[in-house]
Amino acid sequence: MNCLIVDDNLIARTVLKQMVSMDPDLDLIGECENAVEAYRMVLANPIDVLFLDVEMPGMSGIELVQSLEGRRPMIIFTTGTTDYAAVAFDLNVVDFLIKPIVPARFLQAIEKARELYRNKNITVGNKEDEFIFIRDSSIVRRLKVSDILYLEAKGDYVKINVPNQVYNIHSSLKSVEQKLSPNVFLRVHRSFIVNVSKIDTVEGGTLIINNMMVPVSDAFRAALNKRMQIL
Known part of the structure; x- marks a missing residue:
């Protein structure tokens, strides 16, 4: 899963990079210190998971999620407060991590994202056509049921x-x-x-x-x- 870290705090980004390196399924595409830069990165790259700080100068993490609409990757919020938990629920994010983030809690969030990612790898066609689409490595194939x-x-x-x-x-x-x-x-x-x-x-x-x-x-x-x- 391609992932992107977005946080205005350098230490927070460093901690997340160390945790990302623990999971071989995660491929870190980059890191951003603000939401505007992250917006451009998401539009230009195939991002599957976005580790996103909520409170940042200028555009907030919540505003970034709302602006992405159909291009939205899976979102894991990272924040120092529980104040945004209700908003996160409304935005249907994968998980909501409270700083300081511990490895066990990080891995738990990744497992949720991993299951959602797996579900993307097979898509059912309509009943009349009786086919499915599968993702075989980097190729999407159409198979007759x-x-x-x-x-x-x-x-x-x-x-x-x-x-x-x-x-x-x-x-x-x-x-x-x-x-x-x-x-x-x-x-x-x-x-x-x-x-x-x-x-x-x-x-x-x-x-x-x-x-x-x-x-x-x-x-x-x-x-x-x-x-x-x-x-």
């Missing part, structure tokens, strides 16, 4: 298996599942979701899909049997 064989969770990634190809997206399996049609896909294991129409055979605790084996856990077996309407 009917081509998807199964999905597998691997750490912080989900592997989308289609015939003769596997795509990796940075997301959680739960997030992807929420965006797929339950009429087409079914979770059969903690780490696997399958396209039911692609199942070739079932033997014991294993599905065969396109000559590939997919495990079925006991917790999902009853739902699978019901869905397959076995004669």
Whole structure:
């Protein structure tokens, strides 16, 4: 996630830079000492997370957020007072950190941003077209839902298996599942979701899909049997 630090205090910016360096998912694009400079940076660069001080000379952090509108990245407010908590809630920011910021609280805010970022990596098309868009590295791809064989969770990634190809997206399996049609896909294991129409055979605790084996856990077996309407 590309991030930008905005704070008129040099020490505060230095502390945040040290914390940003703790997380390998964060790529610091730059730092700004005022909101006007930050506004130009956001318009000129792909910023995902904005660490934004609220009280700054000239344009405040709140005014910056309001001015960004459709170009707004995820916002994490950093401030020395709780006075702006209600405003932050109204602006739907990711988190609200009180200075002095401790590492544990910083990482907690980043985890919230990370989950939101993962959710951006898969977008559902309309029901008539039956397709989804996925972000595969730096490329956005259009996939037909009917081509998807199964999905597998691997750490912080989900592997989308289609015939003769596997795509990796940075997301959680739960997030992807929420965006797929339950009429087409079914979770059969903690780490696997399958396209039911692609199942070739079932033997014991294993599905065969396109000559590939997919495990079925006991917790999902009853739902699978019901869905397959076995004669």
